[in-house]
Amino acid sequence: MEQTLKILVVDGDEAERVAVHCALVQSGVHMEVSEASNGIDAISTLRNTNYDCVFLNYHLPDQNALTIIQKLRFWEIQVPIVVLTTIPDEEIVVELLKAGATDYLSKSTASSEILLRVVRNAIRVYRAEKQVELTNQQLRESHEQLIRKHQELEKQRQQIQLQNLKLLEASRFKSQFLATMSHELRTPMNAIIGFSQILLRPKFGQLTHQQTDMVERIFNNGKHLLMLLNEVLDFSKLETGRLDLKAEIFDISKVINTTVAEMRSLAEAKKLSLLVQIDLQNTLVFNDPVRVKQILVNLLSNAIKFTESGEVWVEIKELPANRVAITVRDTGIGIAPRDFTHIFEAFRQVDQSITRKYPGTGLGLAIVDSLVRMMNGKIFLESQLGVGSLFRIELPRQVTSPNVGIDHPSLNLNGEEIFCAAQNPHLSTLQSGKSLKKYPNYKT
Numbered sequence: 322m323e324q325t326l327k328i329l330v331v332d333g334d335e336a337e338r339v340a341v342h343c344a345l346v347q348s349g350v351h352m353e354v355s356e357a358s359n360g361i362d363a364i365s366t367l368r369n370t371n372y373d374c375v376f377l378n379y380h381l382p383d384q385n386a387l388t389i390i391q392k393l394r395f396w397e398i399q400v401p402i403v404v405l406t407t408i409p410d411e412e413i414v415v416e417l418l419k420a421g422a423t424d425y426l427s428k429s430t431a432s433s434e435i436l437l438r439v440v441r442n443a444i445r446v447y448r449a450e451k452q453v454e455l456t457n458q459q460l461r462e463s464h465e466q467l468i469r470k471h472q473e474l475e476k477q478r479q480q481i482q483l484q485n486l487k488l489l490e491a492s493r494f495k496s497q498f499l500a501t502m503s504h505e506l507r508t509p510m511n512a513i514i515g516f517s518q519i520l521l522r523p524k525f526g527q528l529t530h531q532q533t534d535m536v537e538r539i540f541n542n543g544k545h546l547l548m549l550l551n552e553v554l555d556f557s558k559l560e561t562g563r564l565d566l567k568a569e570i571f572d573i574s575k576v577i578n579t580t581v582a583e584m585r586s587l588a589e590a591k592k593l594s595l596l597v598q599i600d601l602q603n604t605l606v607f608n609d610p611v612r613v614k615q616i617l618v619n620l621l622s623n624a625i626k627f628t629e630s631g632e633v634w635v636e637i638k639e640l641p642a643n644r645v646a647i648t649v650r651d652t653g654i655g656i657a658p659r660d661f662t663h664i665f666e667a668f669r670q671v672d673q674s675i676t677r678k679y680p681g682t683g684l685g686l687a688i689v690d691s692l693v694r695m696m697n698g699k700i701f702l703e704s705q706l707g708v709g710s711l712f713r714i715e716l717p718r719q720v721t722s723p724n725v726g727i728d729h730p731s732l733n734l735n736g737e738e739i740f741c742a743a744q745n746p747h748l749s750t751l752q753s754g755k756s757l758k759k760y761p762n763y764k765t
């Protein structure tokens with residue numbers, strides 16, 4: 322069923338009002354038509370009752386249609402308005418439409434049919450306009466919301482950036498502090514080690530058994546402390562990118578054998594077998610022997626430290642693509658898979674408690690990780706709690722990372738000078754496996 326339309330006809334002339342009223346009623350559509358004879362009545366009626374459409378004569382006894390429309394807008398009364406004029410004046414029509422009239426109609430053409438059409442059109446246009454207005458309003462609101470969100474995000478981004486800068490600054494200070502402290506502490510430490518070593522020499526006077534024991538303790542603890550300080554210094558250098566690899570050609574099997582020999586006493590003290598297997602056709606590599614040894618020392622000392630009984634193995638073998646793999650394996654306490662990544666982070670240990678059984682700074686693996694990265698190598702870890710652990714380092718036979726530096730010109734295996742690992746084609750001779758003895762420039 323069609324809904325009843327509520328129409329208000331506003332005209333000062335009663336005859337004209339009745340004519341429009343009758344024409345509307347005759348249209349056959351169900352309408353409830355009310356009348357007002359002046360602007361004041363029209364406004365008060367519209368403030369109290371909702372209408373579907375208003376027919377407003379341009380000239381009213383108290384004011385004209387333009388003023389009424391402006392007042393209705395002021396009171397925020399929303400209704401489609403059709404202005405009735407005798408002869409439409411173009412300028413007035415434009416002003417009326419601008420002010421908010423929905424349509425206009427010349428009274429001379431106002432038959433019932435046209436009036437009905439105008440009513441329907443006015444309602445449709447009015448609703449469409451309202452819909453557009455609503456949609457625009459919603460769009461404006463979401464646009465404003467987006468702008469607010471964007472501003473909030475921007476503020477957060479700036480805060481995060483500021484936090485990051487502060488963190489970087491704090492981290493830089495920490496590294497600087499670590500580097501300075503460990504460097505400063507090394508000088509008195511070296512004096513303690515040096516003088517205790519001198520005291521142990523018989524030519525400086527015979528010490529009693531107890532005195533010798535005490536000086537030996539000073540010497541050994543001093544060496545241990547120096548090792549810890551060096552670890553901290555190396556780590557701070559690695560963190561700030563100030564550590565360079567001093568690459569040269571060397572026999573990696575010799576470095577492995579020497580390191581194992583140096584650490585054998587530690588294994589023996591715990592009654593552990595320390596086994597070495599070198600399975601290389603060519604034992605020569607181009608790398609920093611000090612840093613390769615440091616990797617091995619860190620892995621081996623961990624293997625010995627975390628193993629109570631059984632064995633520790635060191636193996637080295639060739640890999641395809643001119644790479645070598647160094648494996649350190651133990652039958653120790655093992656590492657749970659959830660700790661695999663953490664243990665390579667600085668100062669991270671599986672047991673972080675103060676009462677932990679195994680001493681250490683928690684820097685050993687972080688240093689190994691950074692050094693292996695610098696050498697363009699990879700670390701693999703396999704471990705099982707209570708069974709043991711296996712750390713495998715895969716390294717290119719010749720390092721070419723940007724941090725590789727060569728202190729002094731060295732010779733390659735053909736006795737030619739080399740300056741840069743990446744540029745020197747003769748380094749391919751590393752693959753030939755010739756003995757080093759022929760080359761006097763080889764440094765150990």
Ligand code: ADP
Nearest residue numbers: 623624627664670671681682683684685686710
């Ligand atoms: P640190 O040995 O000084 O504690 P590391 O960085 O060398 O520091 O090692 C970090 C942690 O990784 C150790 O505290 C230990 O929990 C674990 N870990 C390293 N190597 C082994 C190993 N061979 N067996 C068992 N746990 C190990």
